[in-house]
Amino acid sequence: MAQxxxxxxxGVPELLLLRLLNDREMYGYELVRSIREVTSEAISLGEGVIYPVLHSLERNGSLKSRRKPVGGRTRVYYSVTRKGRERLEKLQNDWQRIQTGITxxxxxxxNA
Amino acid sequence: MAQxxxxxxxGVPELLLLRLLNDREMYGYELVRSIREVTSEAISLGEGVIYPVLHSLERNGSLKSRRKPVGGRTRVYYSVTRKGRERLEKLQNDWQRIQTGITxxxxxxxNA
DNA sequence: ATTATATACCTAGCTGTTCAAGGTATCGAT
DNA sequence: ATCGATACCTTGAACAGCTAGGTATATAAT
Structure with a gap:
């Protein structure tokens, strides 16, 4: 027991990924750099975090991927599904709540 | 290696505890309820989280405690030391950074 | 009397997230 | 030919946090 x-x-990595991919499709390595940029270096998630999350999001149907060869290398581009958009909305609400709570x-x- | x-x-539980205790001394059980209240139920940390954090904060000198008997039971009141105030400031900055980053x-x- | 609920402290043990650190392979520049 | 950047990936460990217990006293209800 004890589940x-x-x-x-x-769920913040998940949130960030879904949020970025909701704008446009991107590939893993790109997302790693992108997260650093959009958070002004405040958050830096390595590939060891990103790739597994991408895979699990794809497994549960929040993302879909397509392989795209670019100059010899192959990139795996991810985009958000309808289910992923629902998931994104939920995570955004969750985040909003705890953010407000902590603030x-x-x-x-x-001083009541 | 691999540290x-x-x-x-x-470090958010830590942050919340230090922040609350910086206003006035409180005891563990009280802090558990207090965190729920001040965050409008957004964050609910059980005793299994609070007590260990209190102990580790005391061990590293961020908190000091005094036992105070109240109607047969004994409460352990914690208050913030100078070192704890420094720690609080650091954690507040950290939080501010990541909060801003995510936002x-x-x-x-x-839309540049 | 005894059961139940609330207060008040605590710890053990699991598990999920995240981390560092690797490994493979292609490409461009030196 | 070596180096750094790109691009994918996984393994193993560390650690924070969660659940679920346990002890004990006070008070209120049965």
Missing amino acids: SNPPFMS SALESPG | SNPPFMS SALESPG
Whole structure:
């Protein structure tokens, strides 16, 4: 037994990936750099994080992929499915909630 | 080797505890409920999370505790040390950074 | 009396996320 | 021919957080 819920603040990599891919299709290596850029270096997720998440998102039908040869190399481009868009919306709401929660917790003291 | 940096979004429980205790001393059980309240139920950390964090914060000198008997039971009140205040400041900055990073990542697309 | 609920402390053990560190292969530049 | 960048991937370990327990006292209900 003892089935564990995911840690309360996980799912952020997933959120970022879905958010970026919702604009346009991208490939893994590109996403790694892109996340660094759009977060102004605040968040840096390595390939060891990105690839597994992409694979699991594809497995559960949130993403679909197509292989595209580019100059000898092959890129795997991912794009968001309808299910992925639903997932994105949920994650965005979750994030909004906890973000707001923490912000209000950090605000000044018992000054009701 | 392979010494690992802490996961990029951890330390939030720590942050919340230090932040609350910076206003006034509190005891563990009280903090559990308090975190739920101040975050409008967005974040709910059980005793299994809170107590170990309190202990480790005390061990590294960020918190000090005093036992206080209240009607037969004994409460352990924690308060923030100078070192804890420094730690709080650091964690607040960290949080601010990643919070800002994610927010900007979630904003609209390539509309430069 | 006894059961139940709330308070108040704590720990052990699992598991999922994330991390570092590898490995493969192609390409362009030196 | 070697190097760095691109591009894909996986393995193994570390660690934070979760569930689920356990102890004990006080109070309220049965």
